[in-house]
Amino acid sequence: MESKTLKEVQQEVHEYISQFKEGYFKPLSMLARMTEEVGELAREVNHLYGEKPKKPGEEENTIANELGDIIFIVTCFANSLGIDLEQAFNEVMEKYRVRDANRWTRIEE
Template identity: 40%
Template sequence: MEGIKEQMKPVSIPEAQEMVDHWIQTIGVRYFSELTNLAILTEEVGELARIMARTYGDQSFKKSDLGKDLGEEMADVLWVLICLANQTGVDLNEAFLKSMEKKTVRDKDRHQNNSKLK
């Protein structure tokens, strides 16, 4: 696997799943248990929520929050979600495409004339 910084090209969902698995197998040694990763995912979503609430909501930043990067927090959520997918045999690409299809069929007219969104 070439260096991550040198790669700097878009990564597909299957490539991301492969990259995380390779990292876990070679650097991380093993996956944490599924329940531990679920707890970590919850923690990471909380960190993302904290930055969102301070950036786009009504909360003020604390000194400890000032250096936080929104994209980095989102990537942390994605990382743990990919770990969970890898551990449980979920093909995220396939699952995402199914979800898009479901939402498209279900919601094709739902938001078109919603005055609350305009």
């Protein structure tokens, strides 16, 4: 499978959503959907690393699948609000590089 830039991911999601009359959900609905997806991720993490095993016969799922769902809804959210995720990500990484430059113990090379 080919790797994609965030711009390409945003374009692919936009092309997918654009084929439906309903289009993007409103921001509050997308936030609710994102919360739902994060809950599903939490459930999978709890099954694998927590004290709550899956019920017998419960459908198989993966953390990777739930993270993919979160990427999809975050992309929908950004697209609906006209946010460039590459720019947003770059700005956030710069914030972390500056703010947390000396916060953590570096691995010596």
